Amino acid sequence: MSNIIEHLPVLQIVVPLVAAPTIVLFRNSTLSWILAVLASWFCLFGSITMLNQINGGGEIPTYLIGGWDPHVGIVYQVDIANAFILTLLSGISAVVFVYARTSVRDEIPEAKHHYFYAALLLCFTGLMGMAITGDAFNIFVFLEISSLSGYALIAMGRNPKALTAAYRYLIMGTLGGTFILLGIGFLYMMTGTLNLEELSHAVPHYAETSVVRAAFAFITVGTCIKLALFPLHMWLPNCYTYAPSVVSAFLSATATKVSFYVLLRAMFMLFGAALIAQAKIFLSFVIFLALIGIFMGSLKAIGQDDVKRLLAYSSIAQIGYMVLGLSLDNADGLTGAIIHLFNHALTKGGLFLVMGCFMYRLNSTKIKDLAGIGKKMPLTMLAFTIGGLSLIGVPLTAGFISKWYLAMGALQAGMWWLLVLILLASLLAVVYIFRVLEAAYFGTPEKEHDVEEAPFSLLFPTYVLIGSTIFFGIWTEPMLGAARKSAELFLSSGGAL
Amino acid sequence: MMILLPILIPLCTALLIQVLGRIASDNVRDGAHTLMAIVNFYFVLQIVPLVLNGERPEFFIAEMLPGAPIYFQVEPLGMLFALVASGLWIPTSVYAFGYMRGHHEKNQTRFFTCFALAIGFAIGVAFSGNLITLFAFYEALTFSTFPLVTHHQDADAKRSGRIYIGILVSTSVCLLLSGVLSVWYLTGTMDFTLGGIIAGKVDDPFIVSVLLALFAFGTAKAALVPFHKWLPNAMVAPTPVSALLHAVAVVKAGVFTILKVSIYIFGFELLSSVNDWLMAIAAITILFSSCVALTLDNLKARLAYSTISQLAYIVLGAAMANPIAAMGAALHIVMHAVGKITLFFCAGAIFVGAHKKYVSQMDGLGHKMPWTMAAFTLASFSIIGLPPFGGVWSKWYLCLGALEAGQVIYLVTYMLSSLLSIGYLMPIVARAYFRKPSEHDEEHVHEAPWMCVLPLCITAVGSVLLFFFASPIRELLLPIFEGGVQ
Amino acid sequence: MEIVYSISAFGILFSMMLALIRAAQGPTVFDRILAVNMFGTMTVLFIGVVGYLTNRPDFLDIALVYALMNFIAIIAVLRYRDFSVDPAEEAENHEHS
Amino acid sequence: MIIHGITIILFLFLYVIAIVIGRSRNLFAAVMLSGIFSLISACLFVIMDAVDVAFTEAAVGAGVSTVLMMIVLNLTSDRESPPVQPKVFPLLVALLTGGVLIYATKDMPAFGDPEALIHQSQTTNHYLWHSFEESHIPNVVTTVLASYRGYDTLGETTVVFTAAVAVMLLLGHVRESETPPKLINDPIALVGAKMLIPYILLFALYVQFHGDFGPGGGFQAGVMFAAAFVLHGMVLSPKHTLKAAPALIIEKLVALGVLLYAAVGIYCLFKGGNFLEYDVLLSHGEKPNPHGQHIGILLVEAGVGLTVFAAMLTLFYKFALRGKA
Amino acid sequence: MSLWQHLPPGTIMMLGALLIPLLPKKTQGWSAILLPVLSMIHLLTAFSDGFLLNFSFMGNELTPIRVDRLSLIFGYIFHIAAFMSALYAAKVEDPIQHLSGQVYAGAAIAAAFSGDLISLFVFWELTAISSVFLIWASRTEDSLRCGVRYLVIQVASGVILLAGALMLFHDKGTLAFENFAHDGLDTAETVILWAFAIKAAFPFLHNWLQDAYPKATFSGTVFLSAFTTKLAIYALARGFAGTSFLIPIGCVMTIFPIFFAVIENDLRKVLAYSLNNQLGFMVVGIGIGTPLALDGACAHAFAHIIYKGLLFMSMGAVFLRVGTTEASELGGLHKKMPYTTIFCIIGAASISAFPLLSGFAAKSLIASAAAYSGLTAVTFVLLFASAGVMEHSGIKIPYFAFFAHDAGHDVEEAPWNMLLAMGIAAALCIAIGVYPSALYSLLPNMGIDSHHGGEVYNAYTFGHVLTQFELLVFAALAFALLIRMKVYPPEIRAINLDFDWVYRRVLPRFVTGTLSLFKDMVSPAGRVLQERTVVIREATSEWFNEMKTQKSVESGYAAVWAALLLACFMILYMS
Incomplete structure (x- = not known):
């Protein structure tokens, strides 16, 4: 333990990983919460430190777990993209875990609190692990951790439908996980290595083999299931709708994002160089899927009566944006995808936290129950408004930055029509956000409900996230810089996909 | 920092109002509102000497996008717009005080909050130092005014609110943002630069035309013809909103944007090669909306169409791509603002005092509401462009600009529009003064509360004063148009 | 020796097949339980044979585990299967499927 | 050669069981058969020399799983309700996924091929040749x-x-x-x-x-x-x-x-x-x-x-x- | 330069007028009389011939005050007219009329002293704005509409002036209001001429006059008759003296109103037509453009303001007492309103140019000037027109109003202030007629008759007087004859439409037509869009509902999708 900084990469994972069993050991609600929060804060501190270091031109030395060489053991190789995602994950957790205290007390039976926090931490650990690791199989292991805990967390929703939702997610998730595992297995079979770095060098040599291609297909579909790309999104709406507020917020902000990151990594670092010839047709196919996802998600969001569900569908649309950025295959588009990943996480996380506030006070997130709530819970509603604006992509909010870059990407790719579609789609966001705003501010409640403003312990974390959407919409340098560098890293490491 | 104050003060005012709305009496809240308006105007005035001295005070907030920061810079045009918006905020705040009380409106705290926000964003538009900042505040302005449009919360208000937000946002996102993006993509900069930034970078007239179309139609706040519908719809809002926002701040933000884009993004030289169709559209807008105004009975709707037509004056001025016309356009922002705000004030005062909103009901109001109708008359003259009212000067430069551009037809358009505006404004005056009021009115009509009447008298007098004291405004603007005017 | 091991291996496989058919067909619960039990036994034998066939006698460890597990599984079936259902009905059900 | 024969027969068993499980509405039968399934796969693992995996498969798949599933069956009905989606879907899924998998085998190194990279790689070599000296x-x-x-x-x-x-x-x-x-x-x-x-x-x-x-x-x-x-x-x-x-x-x-x-x-x-x-x-x-x-x-x-x-x-x-x- | 010299003449009236509404009702009218007096004093004391005030404003060099003889004579007469009108209206209890009347007069005066086109435009428009209230003040449905029409046309004149000024400024860089007729007219100057032409009621542009004047209040008409058109005459004299094509225009102007006047029933409208006809004389004078002709035009304007004012005053008195000026409703008032009758006859005689009355003194100047310039035809036309004037104004007005058949109105004589105003006007008519050289000395060229060796023109030569008498006698004979033979157009209650159908009918139709055209063009698209959105909404909502109902199959479908996608990607990667 000579230098904690030196071990930061692994501590990012180990600290929450250790915290989870510790929580189970102590079986105390408050203590669980404190431990979870501390763990997430530690991770946030760690990832920011690493991000700063890399952003400042430094490098994080490859971390050899068990002291073994990369080709023998497992290594953590933190680059800018890793650090970026880690910062996002731990940042979201650091806020959501704080928020969890009040919300969990409201939604989860006391006796299960410690399990809940343990699962939350495990999920967090899994996602962090997927993001940081430099080993293909290790990705799968952490995917399993995050998925399993995710299923359980979703099932904790009060609505009985939460169980079914979780079950469906389990089926789909397992399918995805299996596909990914198959893909990794195939790759290992052909190359004899699991180290991503080595894989990326080795795979191009075997790009022509059916095994590697099948591996690519499996990994692509597997990650697409996990990130809920249209048409593999079906598990998502119910999960986000019926999960406990904290879980909705946490998963919506992190789970799909990490999957996207994995897809990104696989696409650019493994497949990119290998499949140059297939790039064009492949990309147009993905653009097609992404666009359908964007429009379908937005359109369905418009039709929803439950705001959580609405947000869930909007997530599908936003995922479409990210994938779109990926498939544009240029620096701006990719930057857009990565920064949208970040911004959307903040925004959607914040919005789901707002939903948590409503759940706490109203026990419902149905639009008709929210009628006229703007007056009773002005601060909560203000948070929703800001988040909604960010979702729409209004300037000075984070959402704008990402849409900007996506649009620039479309321009750079010479696709004017795409620019138009992107902008049109963000109008759909206006429609569904304003449906809620209209009801909340200008609707007349069916019956006068006597509710108060959400408690500070909920509002504060909500505002941290919501505020950050504004902060990162104006002071974009650190994150945008990281996103851009990540994009460049991806583009240079795999060649142009 | 100093130039940030006029933007921040209204935003803080919004906050203050929210707080006061909860803890203090309504009078305290509204008093604070007025006070802050005055303070704000004071700070705006502080900047004027700097700008007159040729300085361009600037303030850098953050590098939002690399090379496209959130950045404020005060140049004469923006200074002018800020002066108008913040200056007219004071009478409007007093007026709103009286109006909202007189009308027993609900949700007044929200109203004043959004109001202050809108002013802040409008000044933000004015002080924007580059296109992206301008776009940001333009959008913010849209959203901050939405609650004001739907203020009454009834079905009508909601419907109008949807149209309002629908048109404004869809145009700004689909067209204006595309335009901004394209400019950025094509030129790599978005800073406002005298002489334009596109010139020299893009030479295909088709692309320039498309860009121009994106900006002209994207700025739906300027209410060019296919996208003008939101403005009449916005009239469901309480009158102070119609007055300050939908006659001054919001719509002027639109034309201000077009003006700025034409001067600083396209540059006159480039613009003059592709401006034909835009001028035609603007001219059509002028005539069309004037004609529509002639047929409307609802006073506020009529004024709204009049506003559309007057806005198109400015767009036409901007489109004519010469310094003189642009000067006229800039002047018209001021002149029309003062005139139109008075008209709306009057419409509101009539609503408060007489509960009338249709022209056909306004017989004989002049005797019961002498001050209001006198102000209405004066402001009408100003809108028509008669001397000795401020409207003359802007029209003078606009027409001169039309000649400069070699477009006599648009000179005729301006002239014709003046006549049409007589057609839709003067009958109201005539009715009010020279028709017998109905017997019912004898008892129920009374002058609006003094808080409503005082501001409208002030602005009416202001429209006269602007005729005599227009020179400073010209002095202020002259640096932009150096060499073009005289 | 190898021949012997081979023949026994195939013999065991054949018996496994028979057990399998019974387990698949049923039609009663008892048929299935018995078939599974028998199949487990066959597996133990089979692993033993294969172990010798491939010269890896340490596979017997595994065979041991199988025997244990087979026992436990059968206990579980007995313990948790509700035998109150009429076997005939069970058979009928099977017809339908 | 003999081993190959045995393997093929075992795989045949697997197919048959899988199809029977798929077609059966009787969950008890399915549980029984899946126990057998895991026993057979364990045998296959043994034949493939993956004894540790076989060990686990036997212990978990055949043993504990069966127990747990029996308990679950005890808690619910042992009849599966008829499926909601068209029957052709599962077939489609199986065909497509199977098709891809089969395609993947086209360029796959033969089982146990010493020339396969997986056996040649630095990683494998290190494991095989250095592990004893490093950990005894x-x-x-x-x-x-x-x-x-x-x-x-x-x-x-x-x-x-x-x-x-x-x-x-x-x-x-x-x-x-x-x-x-x-x-x-x-x-x-x-x-x-x-x-x-x-x-x-x-x-x-x-x-x-x-x-x-x-x-x-x-x-x-x-x-x-x-x-x-x-x-x-x-x-x-x-x-x-x-x-x-x-x-x-x-x-x-x-x-x-x-x-x-x-x-x-x-x-x-x-x-x-x-x-x-x-x-x-x-x-x-x-x-x-x-x-x-x-x-x-x-x-x-x-x-x-x-x-x-x-x-x-x-x-x-x-x-x-x-x-x- | 004192402060007073910075105030253009007439501004005192305008500013003072603003105070009128603040005074008690009874005193408003009386205090209004003071304003022209004060303004006159201001004019006389602060300015002298040749005074110029230059200053720079909005980047333009302006000359808001320029005093020379041409402007002075109009300044004087405008003051006189304002005074008379104010006196006439003194008992009216309507602050708006006093206010607008004074502003109107003041603006006209100021316009006459404007040295540049912008100032001219400002006051030009101000006359339009202020005068319209005098029409509206009748408070009838008719007058309200008419006022708007009037305003539109007046402002149109203003904006055309503005356009012309702009074009001039753009072409030549000057805004000076000088004589534009030196070297032909270019576009800008033509445009300016059009502006003047509207106000001067040139043929086909004249209808506002006959439309509006009869609809104004009885006192308002008096104001109206004095300023607007005469200001235009001033402007023409200043800017277009010697523009020869004004001569035929003027001739037409003198002739055609006669016919309309003869058939017109409303006596005020008759007067309005006759006003038009009188303007024709002045336009001819300006068109001839010789110093004498110009003097004639000015003198005629001067005299005309007085006698036409007088006639309108008398008709106003009738209107006030009887409530109408329809000839068919009037008659036999001479017994009830003897003074008014007398004053009216003086006015009528004056306009008919009886010698010893002002009309004669003025009109003969123009006729002579025409004759001197060798324009024989013009001279004859003017003669004929004079006869026509006699016909409709000189005889018809007093005859039908005060004599003819007795309509049996039992009314009082006009109030004393009105009589006084009429009296002053009548006195002036006589004074000028008797002692024309006083008027001549005020003229821009002092009435110098260059044809007769540079002496002041002498109207009372034998030839002049004789010709005039012959003319008058024949005209009177003709009238008597026509009446006798019952072929004189009967007084029918009807509105005679002439050129005004253009803007009464065509323009509104044009507006509504364009609008409906627009609607036709735009609304189908809008409707289609609306229908489409409805259709889309319905379709999508159906789709939503469908999507909502399928629940349990989702994961099954998802697996299928996954497999399909897998195959797709596989194919893509293989290709």
């Missing part, structure tokens, strides 16, 4: 599992822990059945089981520690340990077992196992090494340090065993103590 453990699988890729194993242990947490989260607060299921009134089973349990436990310990030399290790041992308790719970009643192994303690053991594993890693940090760098244990500074490796592997295997055992038992408790809905 003859079973390469154990070294890879617990040391080279010990971090993955920590992850897998965490997966088990996660599963346990998930189950506890979902079933943590179930009402216990009011009328406990009837005891098996069969003295043979009772006596047989009672006699067997100590040997199972002993065998489990053997598996735990024999992992260094042959197939076995924490995972398998944990399952065996749990199997003994499960047997106890079945022939007597889960409530009796609870007295021997209180649920609360077992739950804590799940966590403790993971903690033990992680603690080893963290201890390595404190000793100045990297995470899970066993070389620093019992170190005099030399490298490689087989003693350190050895003790490290022993400890983490213990952790794994602990977690797996406790997790399995927890699962059993949660299900077995649950009354029929």
